[in-house]
Amino acid sequence: MTVAVQDKMAVNAAAIEKDALPGRTPLFSRALPAWAQALPLALVFLVFFVIPLALTVMVSFWDYTEYSLVPAFTLRSYAEMFESCYERLPDLCVTFKTYLSTLKFCLSVWLISLVVGFFVAYFLAFHVRSTTWQIALFLVCTVPFWTSNVIRTISWIPLLGRNGLVNSTLIKLHIIDTPIEWLIFSDFAVIVALVHLYTLFMIVPIFNSMMRIDRALVEAAHDAGASGWQTLWNVIIPLSKPGIVIGSIFVITIVMGDFVTVGVMGGQQIASVGKVINTQMGALQFPPAAANSVILLVAVLFIIAALTKLVDIRKEL
Amino acid sequence: MTDRRSAGFYWLAALFCLFVLFLYGPMITIVVLSFQGPQGGLTFPMNGISLHWFYRLWDGLGVVDIWAAFRRSARLGAVVMVLTVALSLLAGLAYRKRFAGSNLLFYVVVASLIVPSIVVSLGIGLEFRLLDDTVKSIAEALGLEDFGQRYGTAMGLFTSGLGAQLTWTLPFGLLICFAIFNRFDRRYEEAARDQGATPWQSFAYVVLPIIAPSVVGIGLFGFTLSWDEVARSSQAIGDLNTLPLELEGLTTTVTNPEIYALGTITTAVSFAVIFTALGLMAILRRRAANALKA
Numbered sequence: 312m313t314v315a316v317q318d319k320m321a322v323n324a325a326a327i328e329k330d331a332l333p334g335r336t337p338l339f340s341r342a343l344p345a346w347a348q349a350l351p352l353a354l355v356f357l358v359f360f361v362i363p364l365a366l367t368v369m370v371s372f373w374d375y376t377e378y379s380l381v382p383a384f385t386l387r388s389y390a391e392m393f394e395s396c397y398e399r400l401p402d403l404c405v406t407f408k409t410y411l412s413t414l415k416f417c418l419s420v421w422l423i424s425l426v427v428g429f430f431v432a433y434f435l436a437f438h439v440r441s442t443t444w445q446i447a448l449f450l451v452c453t454v455p456f457w458t459s460n461v462i463r464t465i466s467w468i469p470l471l472g473r474n475g476l477v478n479s480t481l482i483k484l485h486i487i488d489t490p491i492e493w494l495i496f497s498d499f500a501v502i503v504a505l506v507h508l509y510t511l512f513m514i515v516p517i518f519n520s521m522m523r524i525d526r527a528l529v530e531a532a533h534d535a536g537a538s539g540w541q542t543l544w545n546v547i548i549p550l551s552k553p554g555i556v557i558g559s560i561f562v563i564t565i566v567m568g569d570f571v572t573v574g575v576m577g578g579q580q581i582a583s584v585g586k587v588i589n590t591q592m593g594a595l596q597f598p599p600a601a602a603n604s605v606i607l608l609v610a611v612l613f614i615i616a617a618l619t620k621l622v623d624i625r626k627e628l
Numbered sequence: 629m630t631d632r633r634s635a636g637f638y639w640l641a642a643l644f645c646l647f648v649l650f651l652y653g654p655m656i657t658i659v660v661l662s663f664q665g666p667q668g669g670l671t672f673p674m675n676g677i678s679l680h681w682f683y684r685l686w687d688g689l690g691v692v693d694i695w696a697a698f699r700r701s702a703r704l705g706a707v708v709m710v711l712t713v714a715l716s717l718l719a720g721l722a723y724r725k726r727f728a729g730s731n732l733l734f735y736v737v738v739a740s741l742i743v744p745s746i747v748v749s750l751g752i753g754l755e756f757r758l759l760d761d762t763v764k765s766i767a768e769a770l771g772l773e774d775f776g777q778r779y780g781t782a783m784g785l786f787t788s789g790l791g792a793q794l795t796w797t798l799p800f801g802l803l804i805c806f807a808i809f810n811r812f813d814r815r816y817e818e819a820a821r822d823q824g825a826t827p828w829q830s831f832a833y834v835v836l837p838i839i840a841p842s843v844v845g846i847g848l849f850g851f852t853l854s855w856d857e858v859a860r861s862s863q864a865i866g867d868l869n870t871l872p873l874e875l876e877g878l879t880t881t882v883t884n885p886e887i888y889a890l891g892t893i894t895t896a897v898s899f900a901v902i903f904t905a906l907g908l909m910a911i912l913r914r915r916a917a918n919a920l921k922a
Contacts, residue, residue: 342827346729348722352715352798353733359791360740363751370754380761431647434640448644450906455651457852458898461875462891466654469661469671476657476672507650539636560742568744571858575879585746585859592750592863601754604747611744 364608371601380597388602409582410610416498416573416583417566420505424562425555427506428513432554433547435514436521437529449518456511464504464575471495471503496578504576509565513558520554521547556618563618567611655895662888670885681889692874694890701871702897704785704793705854711790712797712850713843720805721831741799745859752792753863756783783866792864793854800849808842816920838916841909848905852898 371388374381396404403411431452439445455463470476471494478490493499524547532542548555570585577583584607591600661668665676688694723730740748760781767775782788816838820830836843858872865873871894878887 345722345725345727348718349727349730349733352719352737352802353729355715355791355794355798356733356736356740359752359788360743360748360795361736363748363755364743366754366758367747367751370758380757427643427647430640430643434644438637438640451648452651454899454902455655457848457856457902458655458895459856459872459875459891461856461858461872461879462658462895463655465879465887465891466658469657470654472671474671479672507654510647539634564742564744568746568859570746571876575876579880585744588746588750589862592753597754597757600750604744604750607744608747611742615742 367601367604370598371605373598373601375596375598378595388598389606391599392602392606405582409584409587412581413567413583413585416501416505416569417563419502420509420566421559421562423502423506424510424513425559428510428558429517429551429555431510432514432518432521432551433543436518436524437547452511452514460508461571461575463508464572467500467504467507467576468495471500496576496580498577498581500576501573501581504572505566505569508572509562512561512565513555516557516561517551517554520551524550560615560618563614564611567607567614658888659892659895662885662892664885664888668885670883670888681885682893684884685886685889685893692878694871694874697869697871697874700785700868701855704789704870705851707786707790708793708797708854709847709850711794712801713847715794716798716801716805716846717843719802720809723802723806724809737799737802740795745796746862748795749792749860749863752788752860753783756781756788756864781866783864785866785868785870788864788866789861789870792860793857796857796860797850797853800853801846804842804846804849808839812839837912837919840912840916844905844909844912848902851901855894855898855901 370380372384372386374383374385374387392406394404396407435445435448435452439448468475472478473490473492473495475494477494478487481487482490528546528550529542532546537545568585570583570589573581573583573586574589584603588600588603588607591597591603660674661670661672662681663677663679664674664681665678666680668675685694719733723734760779760783763779763782767773767779812835816834817830820834825833856872857870858876861870861873869877875887875890875894878890
């Protein structure tokens with residue numbers, strides 16, 4: 312500790328003794344109680360998270376006209392959402408189709424980002440040996456997270472577009488004669504962009520879990536004659552499970568609610584639950600938008616509940 | 629472990645390099661294309677090199693006042709940054725002691741991180757709409773028709789917009805605080821207390837200098853997440869859009885490299901903030917380490 316700090320403390324120690332007299336409590340001389348310190352944060356979440364969610368549930372049971380909300384209990388929004396969904400089976404109604412398409416994105420993005428994220432984290436945690444390089448390379452992976460998602464999304468257009476870099480290169484190399492149409496404004500484009508945006512959410516928690524693994528365990532596995540793959544499968548993957556679960560929760564919940572990336576990369580033609588909600592809000596159809604949100608929320612909570620059965624998040628910080 | 633690199637290392641290194649290319653390639657493309665010549669289009673080849681599209685952008689993008697949006701976003705980002713640092717640090721300190729409802733608050737904060745942004749945004753949008761209706765009907769009931777007509781909406785950049793962004797930045801801030809204080813050596817504080825420091829003094833002169841680099845990190849999250857935020861703000865921002873929201877709208881209407889120029893500038897701001905923060909963190913970390921050694 313610096314001498315200046317110590318001096319200051321000595322001076323203040325003297326001051327405190329004086330202030331200890333009754334009725335002379337200077338500002339900050341006593342610690343704020345913990346609840347008071349947490350109060351501002353708690354208020355923000357009450358006003359901008361808890362109450363809005365409660366209102367969403369409430370409004371999802373309201374009626375509406377073209378111009379206004381009608382505060383009367385009805386199941387109309389839910390009924391409309393699932394109208395003839397059951398009768399039409401095995402054909403899918405719009406709602407089921409939308410959910411199926413969203414789940415499909417979820418599953419593909421989750422699988423790809425899990426595999427890529429796991430091996431990137433594994434490389435950083437176990438194969439980069441100097442701490443400086445570890446930090447530097449980790450930052451290389453993290454920096455894009457702090458830049459704009461919209462820009463990162465549209466930056467695929469000059470690459471994947473009809474006359475984009477990929478198509479023109481393939482044509483120049485005489486691999487194809489006409490541009491590939493499904494590179495952009497397609498499911499493929501949406502998945503590429505989502506993996507590009509959110510693999511980081513896998514890397515960080517998995518890397519965090521891996522850095523806590525006792526290196527002696529890996530060494531012991533090695534000494535006991537385990538091959539690299541055996542060590543990976545039987546030691547590292549089980550011990551990285553908390554990171555894998557946390558990363559999966561992040562990726563799945565973000566993709567479930569996404570509407571920006573699906574909109575831009577799908578050419579505004581591909582359905583997703585988030586996009587439906589966004590469109591309904593734009594058309595001022597609040598109760599249906601709220602009902603859709605409630606269903607989306609329930610779906611997401613089910614997935615998370617299943618995943619959190621596997622891990623206690625709080626122990627992982 | 630042996631010193632020889634295994635074959636696995638080279639495969640993984642190759643994968644890592646590909647991943648970094650995948651991460652940065654598109655971003656580099658867009659920066660390069662923003663310097664497209666005046667005749668150039670949205671894709672390669674480059675048709676000369678110029679600042680043409682930056683000049684066009686400087687003059688404004690059609691009906692959209694992009695520079696006003698730029699300033700709004702910068703202001704909002706600064707406010708979000710300050711509040712994120714202050715509120716999460718305070719709450720982080722609270723979590724070192726016990727308090728009623730601490731578990732509940734923790735779950736709410738984590739929930740805010742994982743509830744889909746569009747749902748949160750819609751909720752805040754609804755909340756403010758209902759608030760507006762209530763205010764207007766009260767004004768009417770009190771015979772203040774004039775006020776009711778002038779009132780408009782409570783929704784806005786620094787009310788609903790700010791709140792919406794805080795529900796996204798504060799969880800990151802609080803989780804970083806947990807990580808900070810889990811690794812914090814309490815003996816420094818005890819030493820300060822033994823020497824007679826008040827709680828405020830031991831925080832300001834002992835704890836804060838040690839954790840300062842991470843606090844800058846929280847600020848970095850606060851600003852950059854706000855600067856780029858789209859999903860949570862989308863239904864809750866009111867009449868005046870932030871820059872990323874304008875940008876999202878422009879993706880469907882602008883058909884020349886001006887949008888890339890805008891992307892380059894936005895990214896440049898992000899990078900300036902990121903590297904300032906990282907530099908500051910490095911300096912503070914060295915200073916704290918030196919002070920502890922002394």
